[in-house]
Amino acid sequence: MKVLLINPMYDPETLNYLRMNGFPIGLLSIATYLNSHGHEAKILDRTFFDTPLEEVLSAQKPDVVGISMIANMCVPDVIAVSDFFRGRGVPVYIGGTYASIVPEIILKENKADLVIVSEGEQIWLNLMNALRDGADPHTVNGIVYMGENGEPVFTPPEPFMDLSLLGPADFTLLPNVKDYFQPCYCYDNMAHVYLSKGCTGNCSFCFNSYFHRCKRRVRPVSVFFDEIEYLIREHGLETVYFADELWGLTKTEREEIYREKQRRGLTFTWGCQTRIGVLKKEDLREMYDNGCRWVFFGIEAPPGHLAEIANKRLPYPLVLPTLEAAREVGLITNVSFIFNYPHETVQDLRDTVQYMQSLPATYMSVAFFAPFERSALFEQVVREGLYDPPKTLEEIRQGALIEKIHSSFSEVPDRDYKVIRACFLVQDLFSRYPEQIRRERPKSFFWETVKTSVLNIFSMKVGQWLHGLYYSAKYFLSMVGNALLFPGIRRKYGFRFRFRR
Ligand code: B12
Numbered sequence: 001m002k003v004l005l006i007n008p009m010y011d012p013e014t015l016n017y018l019r020m021n022g023f024p025i026g027l028l029s030i031a032t033y034l035n036s037h038g039h040e041a042k043i044l045d046r047t048f049f050d051t052p053l054e055e056v057l058s059a060q061k062p063d064v065v066g067i068s069m070i071a072n073m074c075v076p077d078v079i080a081v082s083d084f085f086r087g088r089g090v091p092v093y094i095g096g097t098y099a100s101i102v103p104e105i106i107l108k109e110n111k112a113d114l115v116i117v118s119e120g121e122q123i124w125l126n127l128m129n130a131l132r133d134g135a136d137p138h139t140v141n142g143i144v145y146m147g148e149n150g151e152p153v154f155t156p157p158e159p160f161m162d163l164s165l166l167g168p169a170d171f172t173l174l175p176n177v178k179d180y181f182q183p184c185y186c187y188d189n190m191a192h193v194y195l196s197k198g199c200t201g202n203c204s205f206c207f208n209s210y211f212h213r214c215k216r217r218v219r220p221v222s223v224f225f226d227e228i229e230y231l232i233r234e235h236g237l238e239t240v241y242f243a244d245e246l247w248g249l250t251k252t253e254r255e256e257i258y259r260e261k262q263r264r265g266l267t268f269t270w271g272c273q274t275r276i277g278v279l280k281k282e283d284l285r286e287m288y289d290n291g292c293r294w295v296f297f298g299i300e301a302p303p304g305h306l307a308e309i310a311n312k313r314l315p316y317p318l319v320l321p322t323l324e325a326a327r328e329v330g331l332i333t334n335v336s337f338i339f340n341y342p343h344e345t346v347q348d349l350r351d352t353v354q355y356m357q358s359l360p361a362t363y364m365s366v367a368f369f370a371p372f373e374r375s376a377l378f379e380q381v382v383r384e385g386l387y388d389p390p391k392t393l394e395e396i397r398q399g400a401l402i403e404k405i406h407s408s409f410s411e412v413p414d415r416d417y418k419v420i421r422a423c424f425l426v427q428d429l430f431s432r433y434p435e436q437i438r439r440e441r442p443k444s445f446f447w448e449t450v451k452t453s454v455l456n457i458f459s460m461k462v463g464q465w466l467h468g469l470y471y472s473a474k475y476f477l478s479m480v481g482n483a484l485l486f487p488g489i490r491r492k493y494g495f496r497f498r499f500r501r
């Protein structure tokens with residue numbers, strides 16, 4: 001079967017970044033798997049190529065089109081692409097992390113022939129084999145389709161696949177591999193590649209429990225390194241961001257990574273996201289010695305009842321020593337927190353601010369809680385009547401601006417949240433990398449960001465760049481304004497700038 005897998009473009013109304021690159025890893029994996037089983041799959045990444053769809057259709061003549069919907073930031077293009085192909089008789093299947101949690105809405109608006117829930121490779125193969133053999137695709141597991149009575153029908157879930165059946169992703173499916181590379185902290189030519197999928201955690205706000213069923217699986221390390229080695233040798237990849245939710249859970253796993261990296265003589269730098277409690281000081285040192293330069297820890301709430309709401313289950317006494325150890329061995333650390341938990345009080349936010357300011361992390365990221373369908377916290381806020389969930393794709397699209405508080409779940413005024421978040425952002429602008437990194441890469445985060453933005457002019461259309469510049473300037477000014485113009489709010493939460501941490 002001829003399959004065209006499409007990564008949709010961002011919604012220009014909600015895209016307030018200059019550019020967000022990143023391999024469409026899920027699509028690459030599905031296309032590679034289909035091709036290795038006798039189908040003919042191609043990828044069109046509309047974040048780079050806005051070739052008119054008429055041209056795409058006449059050049060490729062796909063039997064089926066697949067659209068990836070990993071988040072709510074691409075809804076208008078998902079609709080446009082789907083309407084175009086379905087209007088010309090080509091079936092459209094939609095999948096990805098976000099599509100998986102809102103299949104009913106997609107189907108009720110008649111934007112797909114079916115939605116694929118969770119991991120796509122095996123389900124796609126089963127669907128394509130069914131179509132090739134003239135069988136009914138609705139007999140395939142892991143999909144949702146519109147039943148005759150106008151209600152969505154879920155087929156039984158497809159068991160997770162054995163990841164050792166997946167070979168290295170075929171990057172030749174992307175004609176512009178280098179365009180995906182970007183700077184990350186003070187390191188260049190970075191791309192996201194994944195070694196493991198899923199996480200053992202069950203945080204109440206996260207998509208993991210539904211999407212990965214709290215299971216974590218690891219690919220063969222040699223396959224991961226085949227991908228990296230190809231990207232380094234053919235395209236000059238220098239830095240890897242592990243796209244894993246929970247990197248390096250066991251010592252055996254970490255040691256296998258280091259051994260394989262050394263065996264192949266690869267010297268790339270890298271970073272990852274993991275959990276407090278997984279890594280001791282000697283592990284962090286080993287990571288640094290093996291090229292790691294940054295670690296992202298999701299902390300999300302201070303110890304106490306907010307942590308219980310988040311169901312984070314962190315070993316809190318280890319937070320401070322882990323961050324101190326990471327700093328000492330030379331790793332950049334980024335810790336994330338969530339504001340706007342249901343029923344959060346002014347005192348809760350004060351506690352969160354004090355806790356955050358007590359941590360020796362290089363960066364602190366703040367996100368405003370926005371409920372993900374099918375997560376425990378989503379169910380809670382709907383049950384308590386605090387949240388009226390989106391019922392249409394248009395309402396989903398409206399919810400895509402991440403720095404906006406779409407629904408307030410707490411008694412803290414929105415202005416206070418915005419001011420405190422802006423204070424952390426401004427503080428981060430002046431944060432300093434650990435000494436070892438400053439010696440290795442004497443670059444400033446602030447000036448590197450400015451440089452990247454300017455260089456982006458050359459890789460984007462002028463209109464696109466001006467649009468991005470307008471939003472970025474607006475975002476920057478509102479951030480600085482919020483951080484500096486409300487000293488009363490800063491005092492209310494005991495926020496004091498800690499520059500040059
Ligand atoms: C790398 C990454 C990116 C990259 C590349 C994204 C891309 N095009 O693949 C970049 C940096 C561009 C990015 C951007 C964003 N991301 Co992102 N990203 C990730 C990350 C870390 C890894 C994804 C990955 O490659 N995994 C490995 C592959 C194999 O898995 P996969 O992508 O899930 O693909 C499988 C299935 O989803 C399914 N599938 C995927 N696509 C399709 C398509 C079809 C047709 C079918 C049938 C199936 C299918 O099958 C695939 C193979 O098994 C995940 C976190 C995570 N670890 O999952 C977040 C994640 C997907 N991102 C997220 C978010 C919120 C965003 C942004 C909105 C960030 C922001 N705040 O601006 C944007 C939105 C981008 C958009 N297009 O709308 C959320 C989505 C949550 C949700 N349920 O909505 C996640 C889950 C992080 C999180 N925990 O919050 N992201």
Ligand code: SF4
Nearest residue numbers: 199201202203206245
């Ligand atoms: S630890 Fe991270 S990935 Fe795992 S369930 Fe919690 S938020 Fe999700």
